[in-house]
Amino acid sequence: MSTGHNNSRGVTKSQPGALQLEISGLEIPLAQDNHKRLRKPTDQPQTKPPLFTHRAIEMMATGAPVISATQAFLKTPEWHEYSPGHLYFQRQFGKGRYIEFFILNQQKHQPGFITSFAEPEILEQYGVHAARLHAIFATYAAQQQEPWKDSFTLLGSDLIKMLRLHRGNKLKKSQKLKAVTDLACILGTLGVKIQWQEGNLNLTIIERSPFWIVSVKEYYQNTIFGNPEELFEAAICVQAGPWTRNFLNKEGQRESKALYQYGFIDKAVFNLDPNRQKLAAALALYLIQNRRAHPSGKYSIRSLLSAVMSAQEIEAIGRDRRKRSRFVKQVYRLLESLTEIQFRIQFDPSFPEALRPSWASLPDENDVQIDPVATAPKNNRMPDGFFTNWLNCVLTITAPTRIEAALKQLKHQRTRTAKKASDKRKSISVQKPNQTNTPPPEQLHFKPCTHSTNLTGAQLKQARQSKHWTQAHLASLIGKSTSWVKLVESERRRIKEDDQVALQKILDLP
Template identity: 30%
Template sequence: MEVSKLPDLPNTEPPLCKENEYFTPAATSAPIVSSLKAQLRKDLWSEDPSGLAYFLHSAKGNPKNLIEHYITSPGDISLLPWNEALQIIDKFGTNTAKLHLIFAAHTMRQEQPWVNEFNLKISDLIEEIAWNNNDYPKYEKIKTIAQHAFALDCITVQATWVEGRHRKGGLMASVEVSRMWNVRVHLVGQQNLHGKVEQPEEGIITVRPGLWTSSFLNKAGCEARKALYQFGYLAQDILKIDPYRDDLALRLGLHLTVESRFHISGTYKVQTLLEALLPKTFIDEALNNFDKARKLTNRWNHALKVLSELKRAFQIEFDPGTYPEVLRPDSKSRKPRGYFKQLLAAKITIHPPAPIPELLAAKTQPKLVKPKNISSSKKKTNKSAGKAIAVTGTQIKNARKVKGWSQGQLAGFLGVSQNLVSLIERDKRSINKKLRTKIGKLLEI
């Protein structure tokens, strides 16, 4: 992630929701789901045999469908060992998860998200997430959100995925190791003697979605049955939930946002939801400690009340056979012995605010926003960007410099080493058809 002073602010994206709108389409494909979980469940990261930090997510319906995440250093694709990666993983949480879904929503507005990039003004993001308290000066908020963006820049994704395994000829949507989000941050303000902006007046986050979008958020590819186009809807009120006072409610809202695309019924066991949101040790301790059971039950009940009392409320129904009145949030009755086990087994149905469930059921597809300021000649180039065309190392080098990327950054986008990029640019290494296609898409040559 690059941090620098920016004298002239570029054009930035408009707010996600216009006046009188309260939800927006957002990418909710498998890489989005897994990387959201990787942020909310930091305890599930582990060290692989080679000493790297990794997060593994498998599809519920097909365990052979796998998403893997690693942590990389900014500027290149070098994967970080466990101890170094932990410094990044520790930054994950509900705040990065909010920004993650904001990126996912803006990605839906791009016609070719694996090629296009967009700019977000940090002051707009502060308003969007309702960070309105005066406990922190504006420049601290700007720097904090910049750090959240930095953390998201460090997540890579690798997918082994075949959609439709029960049908003949499942659709291959696998993705090689690449970044989830390619992020640059520009801070605007007075520089100190060392050239750093310590109290920024504004910040711009430039995002180019990763190559996973070519497989999982590709409308044209989906129509040609060569890729997936998976999306759901993000309710604006979710972004405004206080991550400190209402942590579990925010976790639940974020989780349901991405789950609602494929979990149409909205019916869960309470234990299933809690295990998706919190370390399993929290639940195990509550099963063996009355005080911890009481505290976790209160947190759960508070989370349900927060979602049900939003301006556009989530729709919550308690299963009368498994979720008795005494366990529900508004009950004042004394809870029976062993109530926490009963609560874990209880079933609850939670739907996002209307009309999101109806839109998901109807599989309504939003209109894409065409990239701005693209000349007809550039559009023509984009159409052929995916084709394998012969290019020289000098052409690649020049196109990379036009983009303002280092060799390490291009290597990260391609999922290869910086040394390989150097060899290619000096015409000392040939490239296969697949890599030529990637280079064509990225550099538009």
């Protein structure tokens, strides 16, 4: 039962004796706000435009640090413990070269929810999504003049589209923004230590430094009371770690003090669904980043899988009879999906006929007759003992056509630049005046002048030109400036007695 009743103004009266307040205007119903208009924040920082806005490929930082960081995100079973709860991931690249990764969860720039996680909890959040965002960061870093100094800021809504994050599900934009900002913060937990010898270079970063330094600023739609209600945009600020000073340094490369390692990434790589095509999305990233380091494109099945899977996972599949055949067909579907984004896959002639998929193309086949996505892999039963042989089979993978064309053009430009530099050096050498046996001025010993000489500017010019010398060459022989010779020849400067003797000697004048 109600404890009050309504008066004529529509104001509810409470129990007798209670203080009554009448507020005018309450009889007017509040307007329904079914469509909230989200306002762009006025203090939003300047952000980078989305990738692939004007072209289908972009330049991307590559090299060992980027490739091995991709594997650190993908191959979580291969992380090991230094001590209980403290993890590391290491890649060896021959004598004097190794890269080691750590999980840094106690950095000042990290949000509270990261610092509260233990290292194993953070490792659980690594994976193909982190590897894809890492590739985007590496692409933007390649656009920076000095990436170890310069930061770049990205919009969360742009990253959602580029990553195709939670595509097709029913998550609201605010939830997707929260997911992408959390993922960016996860990338900020990867620390690195590098020792690298390259010729005469010794590129060593011995401190535990972040691979990416990430900070996030979130923008909320406020309620009518001014309280944050719904996340509607995020600005993600990223700065590359000090590894770029040694591996992404254009000026340093020119001075032979550092490396400048980059390649290209195709927009189509991000068309692969990282949820339904997890292995394909991971492998596409690795192949793109490893293209310049592995130009032949020849891989055994084992080495290809080992790039994105741990050895333990591959061995476990090999021991399980029920999983082996299914896994082979899964890998063939993976490779087939790569052909759909313009990777070209050729099976080596030694690849056993019984182990090839039905869409396999041999190097000597006519391209016109090849349909790379014709049918699904063969469903027939694999021969006994096939798995080990299959892992050792070889195939060649070529990057998408646009990337191969860009690399070919880059190689042509470098060859042309080197030829121009060589021609310029030869031209300078040819243009140098003929050297004489005349010793330099400091080595000349003149007899004291016993009589007055009257060498004029006109005589000096005529004598110089008869020897086909430039004013600069004569100036170098006499130990004067070119302007001094010009002034003397134009009769605007008097020749001192000592200089008269020197000039007569040099020019063979009586």
